[in-house]
Amino acid sequence: xxxxxxxxxxxxxxxxxxxxxxxxxxxxxxxxxxxxxxxxxxxxxxxxxxxxxxxxxxxxxxxxxxxxxxxxxxxxxxxxxxxxxxxxxxxxxxxxxxxxxxxxxxxxxxxxxxxxxxxxxxxxxxxxxxxxxxxxxxxxxxxxxxxxxxxxxxxxxxxxxxxxxxxxxxxxxxxxxxxxxxxxxxxxxxxxxxxxxxxxxxxx
Numbered sequence: 001x002x003x004x005x006x007x008x009x010x011x012x013x014x015x016x017x018x019x020x021x022x023x024x025x026x027x028x029x030x031x032x033x034x035x036x037x038x039x040x041x042x043x044x045x046x047x048x049x050x051x052x053x054x055x056x057x058x059x060x061x062x063x064x065x066x067x068x069x070x071x072x073x074x075x076x077x078x079x080x081x082x083x084x085x086x087x088x089x090x091x092x093x094x095x096x097x098x099x100x101x102x103x104x105x106x107x108x109x110x111x112x113x114x115x116x117x118x119x120x121x122x123x124x125x126x127x128x129x130x131x132x133x134x135x136x137x138x139x140x141x142x143x144x145x146x147x148x149x150x151x152x153x154x155x156x157x158x159x160x161x162x163x164x165x166x167x168x169x170x171x172x173x174x175x176x177x178x179x180x181x182x183x184x185x186x187x188x189x190x191x192x193x194x195x196x197x198x199x200x201x202x203x204x
Contacts, residue, residue, distance in 0.1 A: 027053040028060065032074035036113035041071065041120035041127070068127040071117060076135045079105050082142035091150040091201065095169060095193045098143060102173050106183035115178070140166055147201060160201035169197050 031052035050057045064070035080101035121128040150156035176184040
């Protein structure tokens with residue numbers, strides 16, 4: 001008797017090994033990033049992600065109720081986290097470390113996926129809200145902590161804690177990437193820090 005094919009949501013157990021745990025999470029995350037880069041947010045589907053990850057749609061639906069939450073969770077998992085860079089006690093060095101990590105995340109497939117999400121967020125209030133709450137705000141809070149520590153040391157002025165000042169670094173990194181189609185280089189990041197951010201933040 002031939003082997004019985006069991007297909008769930010496009011998943012055929014004869015064609016793909018069964019994945020579990022961290023291996024499955026990695027496969028799903030990679031699939032979301034690759035689907036975003038190739039198809040964009042609007043065309044991304046649970047079916048496409050499941051097929052690329054070698055799993056079934058039901059596996060995805062057990063984790064996420066909708067597309068925005070799946071996309072935001074998987075993208076934030078591969079981005080530099082708010083706590084990835086312990087403070088050094090030096091404003092310039094802390095800013096360089098964080099912004100270089102942001103610039104690196106703009107490279108390759110992840111960068112293309114980020115552009116797809118940011119471009120479509122304006123058309124999806126749900127995606128926009130989730131991205132702001134789960135991705136943008138925690139990372140801006142990390143920059144605020146860097147500046148607050150510098151203010152406490154007398155290295156930066158209190159006005160550096162204004163929202164526009166906190167947003168300036170990530171905004172410039174993103175603008176360089178969008179304008180040139182290339183992630184900012186190490187030298188570009190350091191010029192942003194040395195010629196824009198530190199002069200704007202430092203105590204006078």
